[in-house]
Amino acid sequence: MKISARNQISGTITAITPGAVNGQIKVDIGGGNVITSSITEEAVADLGLVVGDRVTVLIKASDVLIGK
Template identity: 75%
Template sequence: MKISARNQLPGRIVAIRPGAVNGMVKVDIGGGMTVTASITEEAITDLALAEGDQVTVLIKASDVLIGK
């Protein structure tokens, strides 16, 4: 599958926190860094995501915000 997102970060799922509609999936991308994604419970089920799975975090956004 080809995709347009150029920001692709391989990692391993370290936690999944279910929610009513969306769940939180935490991915260890190495170097002591993690990425947390809020995705639908349906997507978590469809992808059969589980802790320990190797995944790729894909980031495509028109806006990136940084705060301090």
């Protein structure tokens, strides 16, 4: 499968927190860094995501905001 997202980061799922509609997935990408993604519970089930899975985080955004 080809995709246009150029920011592709491999990691391991460390936590899945279910929600009413969306769940939060925490992915350890190494170096003490964790990315958290909010995806639908349907997507979590369809992908069969479980803690310990190796996954790829795909980031595609027209805006990236930084605050201090």
